[in-house]
Amino acid sequence: VNNLFKTGPFDQYPTGLGFSYFYGFIAGETSQYEPRLFENTNPIEPPYTAEQGYHLTEDLADQAIKFIRNNRALTPDRPFFIYFAPGGTHGPHHVHSEWADKYKGKFDMGWEKLRNITFQKQKAMGWIPSSTELTAIDPTMQKWEDIPESEKAFQLRLVEVYAGYLEHTDTQDGKVIEELERQGLFNNTLVIYILGDNGASAEGQHGTIDELIAENGLPSTAELQIEVLNRDFGGLSALGSKHVDNMYHSSWAWALDTPFKSTKLVAAHFGGTRTPLVMSWPNVIKHDSTPRSQFHHVCDIVPTIYEAIGIQEPEHVEGTAQIPLDGVSMMYTWNNASAVGRKDTQYFEVMGSRGVYKDGWFASVFGPRIPWHQNATRLKEWNPDTDVWELYDLTKDYSQAHDLAKEMPDKVEKMKSIFLVEATKNKVLPVGA
Known part of the structure; x- marks a missing residue:
């Protein structure tokens, strides 16, 4: 509660938890066009408006690049740590229409066929074991053939917006990587890239223009969503804009979690918990195309960083005893794809x-x-x-x-x-x- 006061102590803000500088949003999600931003512990306004082309993920990438340049200029011999955590592709699915438009027609086959296509590509690329079986749709989930023709354009645009949002986010991530390359830092920088903090979200339920409807347990239907979208916001063109908090149909989430069962908020199945991770450090990690199959968890990130930079886990920080870390370093997998999991x-x-x-x-x-x-x-x-x-x-x-x-x-x-x-x-x- 103390953190709500203007006088602090702000010890639960990032700057109170070890970071020397913070720029971003504190909440679990925020608008990509009109975010509630903080710089360190101070609430600030975005540098320009949505009407002027502002997008939060682009702003965060620019700020990360600025940090890299300043560090390079002022302390070129000093290493740095950046935790770059954009809101994409968490809700709200906000992206300018030109990104979503790239995906028109790409999902017209529906979620069952998309899942089958994805599964075959995963196997062909070697990203999943050849023995993997494609799990069936949950009987309580809606099938594509059951979606009325009058609703399909709505359902398709929702996932097109998401796909554009994903590519847009990945592009901003790439801008930060390109800056490392431009500064001559990439080969000696450990980059840990995690896509998402859980599986694809089913909180859109039947497809929605406001995901908070489902989060608050309010009954709704796709038909009602479409009616409000057409009446108050100008139709499908509003999806992805600042006026709505759109989220795709839950069955798209199932397709996006191929080959697993279930979705976000289900800890029992990997459709709720398993996400991709890529690590790069060219001077240390010899590149190969073999996926690492050892079982690991996000709590293993910090131990990996500690081992990589050669420091011991601190027992005390500023006089406060620390809770021991549960994680296991993943460094042993870097140059040995078949290493026995630890x-x-x-x-x-x-x-x-x-x-x-x-x-x-x-x-x-x-x-x-x-x-x-x-x-x-x-x-x-x-x-x-x-x-x-x-x-x-x-x-x-x-x-x-x-x-x-x-x-x-x-x-x-x-x-x-x-x-x-x-x-x-x-x-x-x-x-x-």
Whole structure:
């Protein structure tokens, strides 16, 4: 609460948590055209308006480039650390129409066929194991053939906007990388690129012009969304603009999570948690095209950085004892694609959905909430003690296609015990709180 006052202490702002400078937004999301910006601890206005062409992701890239140039000019022999975290492609899906227009017609086949095409490309490129099975659509999800013709243009434009937003974000990331190259820094800079903090979002439910409708549990339909869009905002051309907070249909999220099951807010399936990661350090990491299959988690990023720069995890910072890091460095994978994985245990939990990884096995519970449906009754009747657990052998089943829980009940019980230990140790309990 103290951080709400103009006098501080601001110890929970980035500048109170180790960063010497901060420029960006504090909230979980913000408008790309009219963001609530902070510089260090001071609220500021964007440098120019949406009508003048302002876009937050472009601004953040420009600020990162400015930081690199200033550091190079003032302290050329001093290393630097940048955490570049644009809002894309988190909601709201805001991007200028010329980016979305690039994708007109690219999704006309619908989400089932898109998922099949994506799956075949993933296999052909070697990004997933050749034995991977494509999991089926959840029976509670809407199929493309069930979408009325009167709604399809709306559903297609929503995902076209997202695709344009994704390319736009990637382009801004590329501008920062290009600056490193221009300054002669790229070959000796460790770059860690993570696309997203979770799987694709199903919070758009039936397709929406305001994702907060679903987050607040308000009933709505695509038909009503289209009616309001046409009446108040000028139709499909408004999607991606500052006037709406649009989000694609939840079944597009399922397609974008190929080959996995489920979506964001489901810790039980990798469609909710698995995201791409790329690391580059040309002077240290020998480039090859082999994906690393070792199991790792975002908590392994800091240990990787510590090992890379050769420092020990501090036990105290400014007199305050530190909680030991749970993570495992990924540096051992850099020049050995087939190295034996060193992370043996990892728990997951969000809103009662949960899972635990242990030495190639994964046990999980879907939980009380279906992100792509509003079902208050399910939550009211939920009892975590009676949840049904699933079990997967990830060494043979990359996409969690085969639930082995009924065949191996003893293994399930062991995995449940491991989850309880990890949840207790990491202050997760009570589950769903």
